[in-house]
Amino acid sequence: MNCFFRLLASLITGTSLLLSQAASAVTLDDLQQRFSHQPVLRAQFEQQRTISGMSQPLKSNGNVLIAQAHGLIWNQTKPFPLVLMMNESRMEQRMAGQPPQVITADSNPQMFRFNSILTALFHADRKALEQNFNLQFSDLGKGSWQLVLQPSTTPLDKLFRQITLNGSEFLNEIQINDLQGDSTHIRFFDQTTAPTVLTPDEEHHFSS
Amino acid sequence: MKNTIFRPEIHRRIAYAWAIGVIALLIALMVVLPNSRLNSSVMALLPKEHIENIPPALEEGFNQRLDRQLVWLISPLQPDDQAPALWWQQQLKQMTAFSSTSGQMSPDHQQQWGKFFFDNRYSLLDSATRQRLTGDASSQSDWILSQIYSPFSGISAKELSNDPLLTIRSAQMTQQQNNRTLQLNNGWLTSKDPQGRVWYLLHGELKTSSYDIQSARQTVEKLDQLKQQIAQKWPGTQVLQRGTLFYSDYASQQAQQDISTIGSVSGLGIIILILLVFRSLKPLWLTLLSLTIGAISGSVAVFILFGEVHVMTLVMSTSVVGISIDYALHYLTERMVHGEDESALISMKKLFPALLLAVISSSIAYLLLFIAPFPGLQQLAIFAAAGLTGAFLTVICWYPWLSRRLPVRKTLRLGFIHRWLFYWQNGKAFRIGIPLIALLISVAGLVQLKTDDDIRKLQTLPPEFQQQERQIAALTGQHSDQKWFMVYGESPEQTLQRLESLESALDSAKQSGWLNGYRLLPFPSEQQQKKNIALIRQQAPEIIHRLQQAGINTTQPSFEQTTIKPQDWLNSVASEGWRLLWLSLDNGQSAVLVPVEGVTNPAALKQIASNHSGTHWVDKHTEFSTLFSVYRQHLTTLLGISVLIIGALFLWRFGLKQGLRCIIPTILSLGIALAVLSLSGQSLNLFSLLALILVLGIGIDYTLFFSNPAGTPSTSMLSILLAALTTELSFGLLAASGTQAISGFGLVLSGGIFAAFILSPLALPERTNPGKIS
Numbered sequence: 001m002n003c004f005f006r007l008l009a010s011l012i013t014g015t016s017l018l019l020s021q022a023a024s025a026v027t028l029d030d031l032q033q034r035f036s037h038q039p040v041l042r043a044q045f046e047q048q049r050t051i052s053g054m055s056q057p058l059k060s061n062g063n064v065l066i067a068q069a070h071g072l073i074w075n076q077t078k079p080f081p082l083v084l085m086m087n088e089s090r091m092e093q094r095m096a097g098q099p100p101q102v103i104t105a106d107s108n109p110q111m112f113r114f115n116s117i118l119t120a121l122f123h124a125d126r127k128a129l130e131q132n133f134n135l136q137f138s139d140l141g142k143g144s145w146q147l148v149l150q151p152s153t154t155p156l157d158k159l160f161r162q163i164t165l166n167g168s169e170f171l172n173e174i175q176i177n178d179l180q181g182d183s184t185h186i187r188f189f190d191q192t193t194a195p196t197v198l199t200p201d202e203e204h205h206f207s208s
Numbered sequence: 209m210k211n212t213i214f215r216p217e218i219h220r221r222i223a224y225a226w227a228i229g230v231i232a233l234l235i236a237l238m239v240v241l242p243n244s245r246l247n248s249s250v251m252a253l254l255p256k257e258h259i260e261n262i263p264p265a266l267e268e269g270f271n272q273r274l275d276r277q278l279v280w281l282i283s284p285l286q287p288d289d290q291a292p293a294l295w296w297q298q299q300l301k302q303m304t305a306f307s308s309t310s311g312q313m314s315p316d317h318q319q320q321w322g323k324f325f326f327d328n329r330y331s332l333l334d335s336a337t338r339q340r341l342t343g344d345a346s347s348q349s350d351w352i353l354s355q356i357y358s359p360f361s362g363i364s365a366k367e368l369s370n371d372p373l374l375t376i377r378s379a380q381m382t383q384q385q386n387n388r389t390l391q392l393n394n395g396w397l398t399s400k401d402p403q404g405r406v407w408y409l410l411h412g413e414l415k416t417s418s419y420d421i422q423s424a425r426q427t428v429e430k431l432d433q434l435k436q437q438i439a440q441k442w443p444g445t446q447v448l449q450r451g452t453l454f455y456s457d458y459a460s461q462q463a464q465q466d467i468s469t470i471g472s473v474s475g476l477g478i479i480i481l482i483l484l485v486f487r488s489l490k491p492l493w494l495t496l497l498s499l500t501i502g503a504i505s506g507s508v509a510v511f512i513l514f515g516e517v518h519v520m521t522l523v524m525s526t527s528v529v530g531i532s533i534d535y536a537l538h539y540l541t542e543r544m545v546h547g548e549d550e551s552a553l554i555s556m557k558k559l560f561p562a563l564l565l566a567v568i569s570s571s572i573a574y575l576l577l578f579i580a581p582f583p584g585l586q587q588l589a590i591f592a593a594a595g596l597t598g599a600f601l602t603v604i605c606w607y608p609w610l611s612r613r614l615p616v617r618k619t620l621r622l623g624f625i626h627r628w629l630f631y632w633q634n635g636k637a638f639r640i641g642i643p644l645i646a647l648l649i650s651v652a653g654l655v656q657l658k659t660d661d662d663i664r665k666l667q668t669l670p671p672e673f674q675q676q677e678r679q680i681a682a683l684t685g686q687h688s689d690q691k692w693f694m695v696y697g698e699s700p701e702q703t704l705q706r707l708e709s710l711e712s713a714l715d716s717a718k719q720s721g722w723l724n725g726y727r728l729l730p731f732p733s734e735q736q737q738k739k740n741i742a743l744i745r746q747q748a749p750e751i752i753h754r755l756q757q758a759g760i761n762t763t764q765p766s767f768e769q770t771t772i773k774p775q776d777w778l779n780s781v782a783s784e785g786w787r788l789l790w791l792s793l794d795n796g797q798s799a800v801l802v803p804v805e806g807v808t809n810p811a812a813l814k815q816i817a818s819n820h821s822g823t824h825w826v827d828k829h830t831e832f833s834t835l836f837s838v839y840r841q842h843l844t845t846l847l848g849i850s851v852l853i854i855g856a857l858f859l860w861r862f863g864l865k866q867g868l869r870c871i872i873p874t875i876l877s878l879g880i881a882l883a884v885l886s887l888s889g890q891s892l893n894l895f896s897l898l899a900l901i902l903v904l905g906i907g908i909d910y911t912l913f914f915s916n917p918a919g920t921p922s923t924s925m926l927s928i929l930l931a932a933l934t935t936e937l938s939f940g941l942l943a944a945s946g947t948q949a950i951s952g953f954g955l956v957l958s959g960g961i962f963a964a965f966i967l968s969p970l971a972l973p974e975r976t977n978p979g980k981i982s
Contacts, residue, residue, distance in 0.1 A: 049357065053365035054761055060357050079758065082354050095350050098340065180364040 040198065041066045043170070043191040052181045064188070067198055070206040085205055133163075143168045214557040219608070226605040230501055233508050233598075240511040246421050246460070247518045252583060262824060266696055266799040269791045276414040277788065278306075278451035281399070281407040281683055285444035292442045293396065293408035299434050300412050305427040310784070311410040313395040317781055324782040329375045330744050330769050331737035332730075334382040335711075337375055341743050345750035348373065352751070353758055372762040373744065373751060383730065390684060397785075399683040407448070407683050418453040421460045428457045450680045450688065454673065462946050463519035470523070470941040477937040478533065485930065486544060488615045495536040497610075498602040502532045505598025506591035514587055521587040523942070523950055528592045530938030531570055531906070532599035534931040535563050539607050540614065541927050547616035552608035560604070566909060567600040573905025577898055579846070580839045585898065625925045632969035639970065646876040646963060653883020660891035661837040663829065685725075687805050690828045693726075693813075696799035697822050700774045703798040704733035706822045710802070713816045722813060724806020729789055737771040774798075836894045843897045850904060851875065862915065866973065870911045873967035877907045877960045884959030885952060895949045896956045903960030906935070910968035921972060932965035 042065050049058040062076040071087030083094040093101040133149040140146055147165045151157040159178055166173040170191040176184040198206070212218055282293045290312070297311035313321075325332065333341075340347040352374050356363055367377070390397045390409065397409040416423050435447050482491050506525065510517050542555050550558075574592035577585045631638045681687045695710060697703035707729060714726050732740065745767045755762050777783050778790065792798040807813065810827055817825035854874070859867035881903050885896055910932070913924040939961060942954025 047357070051356070051363070051365050051368070053369070054759075056759060058357060058759065076357065079357075080350065080353060082357070084358075093354060095354060097344065098347050098350065101336070101351075178364075180366070182364060 039068050039196045041170075041191065041193055043188045045186055045188050047184065047186045049184045050182060065198075065202055065205075067202070067206070070198070073202070073205050075205075083205060087206070214553050214560075216553060219553060219605075223605040223609060226601050229601075230504070233501075233504050236508045236512070237504055240508065243515070244511045245417075245419065245516045246522070247419050247516045252419070252518060262694060262696055262799070263793070263797050265793055266791055266797060267694075269793070270694075270799070270801065272417065273788060273791070275418045275452040275456075276307075278412040278414065278449065278453060279680065279684070280410045280412075280450075281448040281680060282410065282438075283401075283405045283407045283446040283448075284442060287400075287404070287406040289442070290394065290396065290408070292438055292445045293410065295441070296434065296438060296447075297410055300410065303427070303430060305414055305416075305423060305430070306412045307415045309410070309412040311396065311408070313392075313781075313784075315395065318395060320781045321784075324780045325376055325379065326371070328769065328772055329371065329379070330741045330767060331771050332379065332732065333375060333740040333744065334379040336382050337373075337378045338740065338743065341747050345747045346754060348747065349751045349754035349758075351378075352755060353760075356760065368760070368762065372755070372765055373748065375744070401679075401683060405446075409684065414453065418451065418456045421457075424453055424457045424460070427453060448676045448680050448683075450677060455669070458669070458673070459947075460519055463523050466523050466945045466947065466950065470938070470945065474530070474937040474941050478934050481930070481933055481937070482537075486540065486615070487617065490611070490614055491536070491540045494540065494607065494610055495533055497606075498536050498599040499532060501602045502528070502595040502599030506595030509594035510587050510591050513590055514583065517591075518584040518587055520584045520947070520950065521591060523945065523947070524588050524953065525591045525595070528574075528595050530935040531592075532596050533934050534566065534927075535600050535603040536607070537930045537934070538563060538566075538927050539603055540611065541923070541930065543611055543614050544617050545923065547614060552611060556604065556608050562913075563600065563603070565912075567596050569905055569909060571596050573902050576846075576901050576905075580843065580894065580898070582839075582894075622922050622926065625922050625929070629921050629925060629969055629972065633972055643872060643876060643967060643970065646880055646967060650876060650879025650883050653886045654879065657882055657886040658891040659837075659840065659893065661833045661840060661893055663832045663836060685805070686803070690826070691804055691807055691810075692826050693802040693804065693817060694799055694824045694826050695802065695820075695822055696797065696824075699796045700792055700798045701734055703800055703822070704729075704731065704774070705735060706820065707800050707802070708733060708736055710816075710820050710823055713820065714802070714804075717809075717813065717816060720809075720812070722807070722809035723804045726802055726804040727789070728802055729786055729800050731774065731777050731783070731786070734771045734773075741767060741769055741771075840892070840894045840897055843894070843901070847878075847897070847900060847904065850901075851878070854904075854908065866915065866971075870915050870971045873911050873964060873970050874904065874907050876967055877903055877964035880963035881956045881960030885956050888955055890948070890952050890955065893949070893952065896952045899953045899956035900960065902957055903964065906961060907964030907968075910964050911971040914968055914971040915973075921969075925969070928965065928968065932961060935961050 042063065044061070044063050046061045047059065049060075051058065059079075060076050061078050062074070062082075064075065065073040071085065074082075074084040074086075076082040076084075081096055085092045085094070090102060132152060134152050136146075136148040136150075138146045138148075145167060149163040149165075151160050151163075161177040161179050163177075164173075164175040165171060166175075170188065172188055174184075174186045174188075176186075178184075213222060280296065282296055284290070284292045293311060297309065300306060300309040300311075337348065340351055352372075355374060355377065356368070363374075363377075367374075371377070390399050392398075393406075399407045399409070401407065414427070418424055431449070438445050438447060478495075479492060482495060483489075503525075506528065507517070510521070539556065539559055542559055543552065546555060571593040574589050574596075577589040580586075677688065693710065693714075695703060695707045697706055711728060714723075714728065717723055718725065748764060748767070752762055752764050774790070774792070778787055783790075789801045789803070790798070791800075804813070807827070810825070810830060814825040817823045851874070855867075855871045858870045861867065862870060878900060881900055882892070882896075885892065890896070910928050913928055914921065936958055939954050940958035943951050943958055945951045945954060
């Protein structure tokens with residue numbers, strides 16, 4: 001599952017970079033050259049999960065930090081604090097009053113199976129992306145765009161029906177529909193690329 | 209006594225008695241042979257009682273079981289192409305050699321697996337869940353919420369209603385974490401290498417021991433055929449294999465090759481030698497007879513005492529031939545020279561003391577090998593002592609009668625022997641020069657001598673085997689270096705409880721970096737299962753309450769679960785891949801292996817084991833290498849003491865001058881033996897040291913022959929020449945063996961014997977007139 005965090009992280013940085021620089025119609029190929037320039041991105045998120053059989057959707061929110069040199073931090077503040085740190089070799093879930101749950105690429109290669117693909121995504125490696133998804137990129141005009149990913153390999157195709165990303169200047173929305181009829185909607189806002197260095201607090205999150 | 213047995217009527221009776229004895233030996237051989245086996249395991253050469261306190265049946269059981277395991281990794285050209293692996297699985301199923309095989313798990317199998325875990329989810333709680341439950345109930349509910357809120361966890365309403373406490377999810381995550389490299393893929397366990405190739409894992413268990421040479425050969429041949437077929441059907445498919453079977457088959461092939469080449473070349477050499485010297489076929493049949501009876505005596509003794517013979521024993525035993533043939537040659541030489549002057553019995557009476565001394569001293573030298581507790585060497589000791597005795601008795605009892613009408617060659621031309629002895633007795637250049645050269649060579653060799661007790665060096669495996677071994681270890685994360693903890697108890701329950709108490713120590717050892725990983729049987733004791741159920745039953749109401757507060761619709765599950773017995777777990781699909789590590793005897797005694805890898809601090813792990821009752825740290829390779837080193841040092845001391853005692857005896861018996869003449873060739877032959885070893889690039893180990901003991905035993909005989917004032921130097925020289933030549937023909941060829949231990953043994957022996965032969969005339973008293981020699 002952390003793979004998808006990577007995927008998400010990549011898409012957020014990738015697409016925001018893309019759109020901050022794009023005036024004309026863009027293609028995935030353009031991303032490939034531009035992605036490596038944005039060191040840090042911060043954003044707020046708001047998530048809504050709809051699980052079938054559950055009377056009301058589950059809402060959560062918090063902020064997210066993507067630092068190219070360090071990885072991703074998914075910092076949920078409500079309804080309860082939960083910090084998720086991910087980089088190329090480890091994933092760590094921290095909750096108050098619990099020992100951190102650590103999964104490393106070494107101890108669980110399966111969970112890091114798509115790591116290379118997702119790293120490739122960081123660099124907009126279109127070839128690697130296309131090996132796992134059918135991509136449908138559309139320019140919606142006025143700087144808006146949409147990328148639809150349809151999994152084409154196992155086990156992605158056993159879990160997800162479709163992943164849809166919407167954005168303009170930055171990535172604004174992710175909609176995940178899974179095969180069991182549940183769905184997740186994440187909205188990003190207050191995106192900022194400054195400052196480009198991490199605060200000591202953020203550094204602390206990455207250190208383990 | 210000595211005189212009475214050579215009275216014709218008494219000697220005849222003794223000869224008949226020995227004939228009856230030989231018939232008895234033949235019958236015994238026919239009885240024991242069908243139940244005996246040829247062992248080819250290097251491990252079988254090593255001491256058996258090295259793990260104290262563990263019931264031998266448990267250790268034996270594990271060894272036997274591990275020996276029967278075979279693993280294949282099959283990589284198709286296309287990662288998703290299961291056809292080659294499936295075909296291989298079908299072929300294995302059809303082979304009668306296997307008692308079980310496994311490869312792809314059927315969907316039905318996977319369902320059973322899921323059902324077993326679902327049915328027993330509370331008694332089989334994983335360690336992470338247990339840890340969360342032991343604290344505040346909120347730990348578990350928080351964790352459940354974190355999973356539900358995570359957009360990527362893939363939790364469905366169905367999973368939540370079936371298992372609201374998410375125990376199965378946690379167990380699976382823990383298990384995945386423990387399985388470092390293998391993944392379940394369409395029912396196959398697969399691994400991916402850095403080049404992106406996918407490898408499918410298959411497994412088989414042999415019906416019979418890997419050391420059963422005949423069936424091992426058949427199985428390996430069949431598997432080789434399958435490999436060829438798979439390469440034809442699916443070009444580009446790669447197959448890796450691992451199993452004791454392949455090593456044992458390789459070793460026995462190698463040994464058979466050794467025996468046939470060494471045996472035939474040395475046999476041919478000896479035949480030519482005998483024909484050259486005696487110019488008659490009769491001595492050939494006679495020596496063959498005594499050799500055969502010697503071999504039968506040796507085999508019967510070994511089979512009766514050990515129930516098996518090791519191939520290494522067999523190869524080294526060919527060297528016994530070279531010594532036992534000496535008795536026949538001594539007598540036949542005597543008859544050839546003095547056949548007309550004296551009767552056959554008189555000749556035997558004359559030679560008897562020397563022969564008796566020879567058989568006793570050689571047997572004692574071989575029996576010294578018994579000191580080291582290595583089965584292969586003990587077998588060799590028994591084989592040699594019994595074999596030499598058998599050959600000796602045949603010569604003593606039957607030769608006087610059988611060697612009648614042996615051609616006499618009184619006019620044997622011994623000119624070169626006379627000259628050689630003359631120079632030794634008169635030439636300062638010989639008496640001082642040759643020993644000096646020998647001393648220089650010894651020093652040059654000894655300076656470079658290295659010791660190496662690593663048992664892996666004893667067996668030279670083809671690089672192809674080692675390459676496969678490394679690849680399989682990298683792909684599966686399962687190493688075959690046999691490092692593990694063995695936990696045992698009087699009952700399955702006690703064993704499992706002891707195993708549980710070891711877990712935290714292993715965890716902290718891992719954190720300290722003493723080891724990289726370990727595989728702990730994922731099955732809790734009954735005590736722990738009860739605790740698990742009680743724990744979750746106690747915490748569940750609070751967890752459910754908190755989930756409900758967070759807006760999750762869940763209800764309290766029922767906890768009507770009983771504990772599972774180890775046997776039920778073993779019979780279920782859930783224990784697949786783990787059964788090998790569990791062994792239970794009929795009396796309840798049970799044991800579990802905990803394989804570890806990436807060991808950096810074996811001493812600390814040994815300490816952990818000694819802090820836990822019923823737990824042993826097993827590191828065969830290190831243990832055996834240490835043992836080799838210890839026995840090498842013991843034998844070095846023993847050898848040193850022997851040389852000192854012999855030296856003292858010689859000085860006391862012969863006086864300073866003659867005593868030194870007798871002891872110098874012996875000491876120099878030891879030095880040359882070591883020099884040959886080190887100059888040929890090999891290092892000193894236990895085996896080469898054992899050869900050194902034999903050099904001492906045999907070499908002394910040569911000097912004693914010469915220092916005997918009653919002996920005639922030229923006849924002694926001829927016998928010694930023949931003896932040394934036959935010994936070289938058998939030992940020298942051992943040096944050509946493909947097995948390093950045997951070739952080192954052969955090098956030391958042939959070098960030492962050669963030096964002893966060259967230097968032994970130094971023991972001759974000084975004389976001036978060459979004419980007086982004969």
